[in-house]
Amino acid sequence: MVAVKTVGRLSIYRRILNRLLSEGAKNVFSHQLAVMAGVTPAQVRRDIMSIGYSGNPNRGYGVADLIESIGSSLDDPEGQKAALVGVGNLGRAILTYFSGRRPKLAIVAAFDNDHKKFDRVIQGCRCYALDRLEEIVQELGIDIGIITVPSGEAQKVSNALVRAGIKGILNYAPVRIQVPRNIYIEDIDMTMTLEKVAYFARKK
Amino acid sequence: MVAVKTVGRLSIYRRILNRLLSEGAKNVFSHQLAVMAGVTPAQVRRDIMSIGYSGNPNRGYGVADLIESIGSSLDDPEGQKAALVGVGNLGRAILTYFSGRRPKLAIVAAFDNDHKKFDRVIQGCRCYALDRLEEIVQELGIDIGIITVPSGEAQKVSNALVRAGIKGILNYAPVRIQVPRNIYIEDIDMTMTLEKVAYFARKK
DNA sequence: GCCTGTGAAGCTATTCACAGCT
DNA sequence: AGCTGTGAATAGCTTCACAGGC
Numbered sequence: 230m231v232a233v234k235t236v237g238r239l240s241i242y243r244r245i246l247n248r249l250l251s252e253g254a255k256n257v258f259s260h261q262l263a264v265m266a267g268v269t270p271a272q273v274r275r276d277i278m279s280i281g282y283s284g285n286p287n288r289g290y291g292v293a294d295l296i297e298s299i300g301s302s303l304d305d306p307e308g309q310k311a312a313l314v315g316v317g318n319l320g321r322a323i324l325t326y327f328s329g330r331r332p333k334l335a336i337v338a339a340f341d342n343d344h345k346k347f348d349r350v351i352q353g354c355r356c357y358a359l360d361r362l363e364e365i366v367q368e369l370g371i372d373i374g375i376i377t378v379p380s381g382e383a384q385k386v387s388n389a390l391v392r393a394g395i396k397g398i399l400n401y402a403p404v405r406i407q408v409p410r411n412i413y414i415e416d417i418d419m420t421m422t423l424e425k426v427a428y429f430a431r432k433k
Numbered sequence: 434m435v436a437v438k439t440v441g442r443l444s445i446y447r448r449i450l451n452r453l454l455s456e457g458a459k460n461v462f463s464h465q466l467a468v469m470a471g472v473t474p475a476q477v478r479r480d481i482m483s484i485g486y487s488g489n490p491n492r493g494y495g496v497a498d499l500i501e502s503i504g505s506s507l508d509d510p511e512g513q514k515a516a517l518v519g520v521g522n523l524g525r526a527i528l529t530y531f532s533g534r535r536p537k538l539a540i541v542a543a544f545d546n547d548h549k550k551f552d553r554v555i556q557g558c559r560c561y562a563l564d565r566l567e568e569i570v571q572e573l574g575i576d577i578g579i580i581t582v583p584s585g586e587a588q589k590v591s592n593a594l595v596r597a598g599i600k601g602i603l604n605y606a607p608v609r610i611q612v613p614r615n616i617y618i619e620d621i622d623m624t625m626t627l628e629k630v631a632y633f634a635r636k637k
Numbered sequence: 638g639c640c641t642g643t644g645a646a647g648c649t650a651t652t653c654a655c656a657g658c659t
Numbered sequence: 660a661g662c663t664g665t666g667a668a669t670a671g672c673t674t675c676a677c678a679g680g681c
């Protein structure tokens with residue numbers, strides 16, 4: 230199993246590589262990827278090593294092959310499905326950002342408790358009533374939940390997701406959610422991050 | 434100067450403490466804060482130590498005092514101002530999330546190049562034409578920029594922010610931006626994070 | 638000559654574990 | 660008895676530096 234931080238960087242490399250591919254690049258050196266990803270060349274080589282891919286000392290890494298190789302490490306060959314809970318501005322932003330971006334990973338259902346949103350299709354993703362969450366998550370075989378509801382509802386939504394059998398949660402609500410240890414959870418705390426930037430903008 | 438990760442956690446502790454304060458709590462132990470923040474008690478104590486605050490072995494930490502102490506480490510006494518560039522769904526979500534949350538840190542201007550948005554006030558924040566960015570950032574004394582424009586425009590926007598004298602950038606566009614070394618930059622890469630969750634949802 | 642792959646070194650961050658206090 | 664504060668130990672992550680290959 231690849232380390233958490235390495236997975237993050239591999240995802241970034243892949244995005245860069247896809248752009249390079251579309252620009253017609255055949256090969257790339259670790260120092261070039263490093264600049265584009267904002268890391269050191271040694272870091273790039275280590276990360277690529279960790280998925281067992283090998284470059285060529287003369288030509289660097291094959292762009293297409295490396296994309297392929299990252300895919301076979303990161304992606305589920307069957308594809309994975311995510312559900313988004315909370316169709317506010319942030320939820321819609323995520324649906325827009327993400328729609329059709331990655332073939333092996335799609336947000337296939339959205340949930341909200343505002344009945345004006347029910348059955349509407351936003352960015353190719355249908356919106357359901359929140360109380361149908363467990364039913365639909367199981368029916369569609371979804372295993373990732375994205376929480377974009379207000380803080381006060383986050384734990385309740387998380388519990389429902391876990392009951393429905395989800396395995397990973399991406400939480401945008403600014404509270405720590407308690408989940409069983411076998412669930413992977415990642416928090417994106419936008420307020421905290423802005424405060425961090427403010428602090429270092431001052432101190433640097 | 435406090436370490437990057439510590440600043441992040443202090444911001445989280447503060448949010449928890451504010452909630453505790455509003456619930457009438459007077460004191461709190463490191464192990465209680467630890468559970469609520471999702472870290473270890475030793476971590477909490479180290480972080481608090483790093484800002485020079487001291488608790489009491491009998492009563493733990495004073496809630497109000499600790500909030501005060503975190504504030505005097507993290508906040509600029511004069512207050513700091515931020516500008517948001519790109520008033521799409523994500524931009525609006527951030528304005529909503531953040532409006533009036535922290536007295537010492539406010540988003541005071543938004544920029545977009547859609548003229549239908551000019552002069553509209555969104556969550557108490559006025560929207561200006563993108564080409565007035567440098568002028569207004571300087572006029573208002575803004576020193577933090579939040580980038581929520583599409584990838585293709587992010588570097589250009591970042592350059593304008595830097596020219597205008599900004600000191601820190603929070604970047605939501607999924608590209609690494611090149612900035613001078615004296616600018617602090619933090620990236621929030623939502624696609625990358627979702628891919629991380631997807632990976633560990635599978636592997637755990 | 639300039640690259641990759643990688644053992645070893647170096648750093649940073651976290652946790653242990655316990656003295657000291659109340 | 661149960662907490663905080665903290666030196667020391669540990670774990671995790673990144674970079675160095677160089678052998679080996681083209």
